[in-house]
Amino acid sequence: MFDWVTPELAQIFFTVFQAVVILLVTVLLAAYLSLIERKLLAWWQDRYGPNRVGPFGMFQIVADMFKMFFKEDWTPPFADKLTFRLAPAIAMGTILLSMAVIPVTATWGVIDLNIGLLFFFGMAGLAVYSVMFAAWSSNNKYSLLGGLRAAAQTVSYEVFMGLALMGVVVQAGSFNLRDIVEAQSNLWNIIPQFFGFCTFMIAGIAVTHRHPFDQPEAEQELADGYHIEYSGMKWGMFFVAEYIGVVMVSAMIVTLFFGGWKPLPYLDFIPSFVWFAVKTGFFIMLFVLVRGALMRPRYDHVMKFSWLVCLPLTLVNLLVTAAVVLLNTPAA
Amino acid sequence: MEIAFYIASAIAIYATLRVVTNTNPVHALLSLIVSLLAVAAIFFMLGAPFAGALEIIVYAGAIMVLFVFVVMMLNIGPAVAMQERAWLTPKTWVVPAILAAVLLAEMLYLLRDGTWNQAGHTLVDAKQVGISLFGPYLLVVELASLLLLAALVAAYHLGKRDDQNG
Numbered sequence: 060m061f062d063w064v065t066p067e068l069a070q071i072f073f074t075v076f077q078a079v080v081i082l083l084v085t086v087l088l089a090a091y092l093s094l095i096e097r098k099l100l101a102w103w104q105d106r107y108g109p110n111r112v113g114p115f116g117m118f119q120i121v122a123d124m125f126k127m128f129f130k131e132d133w134t135p136p137f138a139d140k141l142t143f144r145l146a147p148a149i150a151m152g153t154i155l156l157s158m159a160v161i162p163v164t165a166t167w168g169v170i171d172l173n174i175g176l177l178f179f180f181g182m183a184g185l186a187v188y189s190v191m192f193a194a195w196s197s198n199n200k201y202s203l204l205g206g207l208r209a210a211a212q213t214v215s216y217e218v219f220m221g222l223a224l225m226g227v228v229v230q231a232g233s234f235n236l237r238d239i240v241e242a243q244s245n246l247w248n249i250i251p252q253f254f255g256f257c258t259f260m261i262a263g264i265a266v267t268h269r270h271p272f273d274q275p276e277a278e279q280e281l282a283d284g285y286h287i288e289y290s291g292m293k294w295g296m297f298f299v300a301e302y303i304g305v306v307m308v309s310a311m312i313v314t315l316f317f318g319g320w321k322p323l324p325y326l327d328f329i330p331s332f333v334w335f336a337v338k339t340g341f342f343i344m345l346f347v348l349v350r351g352a353l354m355r356p357r358y359d360h361v362m363k364f365s366w367l368v369c370l371p372l373t374l375v376n377l378l379v380t381a382a383v384v385l386l387n388t389p390a391a
Numbered sequence: 392m393e394i395a396f397y398i399a400s401a402i403a404i405y406a407t408l409r410v411v412t413n414t415n416p417v418h419a420l421l422s423l424i425v426s427l428l429a430v431a432a433i434f435f436m437l438g439a440p441f442a443g444a445l446e447i448i449v450y451a452g453a454i455m456v457l458f459v460f461v462v463m464m465l466n467i468g469p470a471v472a473m474q475e476r477a478w479l480t481p482k483t484w485v486v487p488a489i490l491a492a493v494l495l496a497e498m499l500y501l502l503r504d505g506t507w508n509q510a511g512h513t514l515v516d517a518k519q520v521g522i523s524l525f526g527p528y529l530l531v532v533e534l535a536s537l538l539l540l541a542a543l544v545a546a547y548h549l550g551k552r553d554d555q556n557g
Contacts, residue, residue, distance in 0.1 A: 142417060173516065177444035184452020188424070191456070195417060195463045203463065210460045214453060221448075234517060 078159070078169045085158050089302035092343065094120045096302075099347045132291035135197070142196035147289070147296035150189035154303045157182035161310045162237050164320045164331040175236040176228065179311065180221055183266050186304075187213045190268070190285050193297070197288035205284025208358060212265060212272065215365040220262035222373040226255040226380040227315050240319035247318040254376040256316045258369050263312065265365075267304035270350040272361060309342035310335075396436050403429035414475040416462045420455065427451045441517040 094109065094116070101108025109116035134143060160175040162168040172178050187210060194206020228234060230251065231242035239248075249256050265272040286297045313319060317338050320331035356364075406426035413419035427450045434443030465471075524532055 139415075139417070142421065145421075172440075174440045174444045177441070177448065177517075181444055181447035181452055184448050184456070187452070187456050188459070191459050191463065192417075192421075195459075206463060207460070210456055210463075214456055217453070 077167055081158070081163065081167070081169055082155065085155070085303060085306055086299065089299050089306050090124070091120055092302040092305065093123070093298070095343075096347045096350070099344065100351045103348070103351045127292060127295045130291040132293060135288050137198045138288060139196040139198070142192040143288075144293075146189045146193035146196065147293045147300070149192065150186065150300040151296050151303070153182045153186040153189070154300050154307055158303065158307045158310070160236055161307070161314055162240060162319060163335055167332070168237070171237055172235065174234045176224060176234045176239070180217070183220070184217060186266070189297075189300070193289070194285040197285070199288055202285045202287045205287075209268065209285060212361060212365075215362055216262045216265040216272075216369075219258055219365065219369045219373045220266065222370070222377055223255045223258040223262060224315060225373075225377050226252045229377070229380050229384050236314055236319075240314055240321065243318040243321060247321070248316045252316060252376070252380070254372055255380075256312070258373050258376075259315070260312060261369060263308035264346065264349065265361075267301060267308055269301070269305065269346060271353045271355050273355065305343055305346050306339070309339045309346065312342050313338040396433060399429045399432040399436070402426075403433070412479065414472040414479070416465070416471065416475075417459065420459050420462060423458075424451050424455050427455065438513060439515045441515065441520050 097119075098108045098116070109119040112118040112122045134140065157179045159169040160172055160178050162171070190209040190213075191206050194202045194209065197203075227239060227248055230248065231239040233239065233242075286294055289297060313335065320335045322329060322331065322334050403426050406422045406429060409422040410419045410426065413422060427446060431443040431446040431451070434440070434446055
């Protein structure tokens with residue numbers, strides 16, 4: 060009866076199955092994160108948070124989704140139609156594509172690219188267009204100001220985001236994320252690459268436009284910035300894309316600096332997926348805590364910090380890492 | 392694999408044509424981004440994933456962002472589209488089109504000759520690119536770095552304010 064199931068076909072089915080599961084888990088987690096964030100912020104600020112819909116407010120997200128689905132999806136007549144519709148799709152697409160290169164466990168992952176890290180940089184670079192096109196096509200002064208800030212901020216922060224990770228690449232000798240995880244079998248990268256971790260964490264927050272780097276959408280001064288003219292599900296896509304960005308950057312930090320699915324010593328009886336999930340969850344919570352704890356800096360301070368502190372720090376980190384690796388390599 | 396190559400090439404050529412003929416500057420830049428992505432796809436197919444990734448990161452992800460950044464600040468309205476349309480008269484594009492057609496004919500003639508190699512036999516990864524950049528092409532890399540330094544100093548000079556409190 061199952062004669063037609065050849066090993067090749069089973070392999071194809073398994074790969075597709077993995078990709079679909081990872082996609083669904085990421086998107087659902089990102090959607091649920093809006094509730095988790097509100098709950099956590101409320102607890103840290105000594106409030107209840109959403110607690111009306113369902114037990115402990117668990118179904119608040121369902122209510123929010125119903126509200127969003129039934130809102131009118133309005134395209135302003137003065138907007139540039141093509142780019143206005145394209146922008147939310149770019150936001151979702153690029154972030155989900157960069158999620159694809161992250162290895163979840165030794166056997167789970169969507170694609171295993173030998174240039175995995177560069178693919179992530181490329182997608183992060185293309186993600187800027189979502190904000191820029193949204194800002195420009197809305198034909199609104201506030202959104203345009205938000206878009207200009209986003210473009211300048213993202214370009215500045217991507218420069219040292221790449222450099223911050225080059226130390227990791229030098230140590231692993233590969234751009235492949237699986238190789239990078241395997242290279243951390245004995246010692247997680249957080250110890251030798253501490254400065255790389257600090258700068259990548261900052262750049263990661265900046266690239267996802269999360270607080271304190273939410274200059275593009277600063278509510279108080281720009282009235283929501285680049286997505287001011289968006290409504291309904293188009294706005295929802297920006298909203299979910301931001302949370303997918305949080306999940307993706309947390310998973311990337313875990314993969315690059317905290318040994319991915321590798322367990323701590325003497326604790327290898329816990330399955331590797333649990334390790335990956337727990338580590339990623341920790342960084343997602345850290346993202347929320349940063350939002351709850353820090354104020355938003357002035358825009359020119361953000362730019363100055365990027366070019367005068369982070370860029371030199373990552374350059375020195377890369378040079379020192381390269382020198383140490385060269386000293387430890389036996390002469391060929 | 393070959394069909395993918397032809398699809399990517401067709402997209403690249405069509406998108407590049409749209410860059411020239413589009414009257415809306417932002418839509419033209421969008422076409423240019425699509426064209427660059429299609430070229431990156433061709434690099435991937437030819438076995439140069441490193442070059443393809445750099446094409447996306449550097450050209451599509453950084454340089455084009457600056458282009459869009461500048462165009463976004465220009466006040467583009469229906470007047471610009473009219474102006475562009477007025478510029479795109481046959482008088483303007485006939486001569487460049489004839490020159491491009493001559494180049495195309497020349498390239499087709501050379502391809503017909505049959506002395507070309509099929510590309511994509513070897514995989515050129517990041518390590519090999521690095522070895523050739525810091526081996527046989529070291530002088531070119533150094534010259535490029537000098538050029539970039541000069542551009543940096545010039546940009547700093549142009550952007551510097553004259554008053555001391557800036």
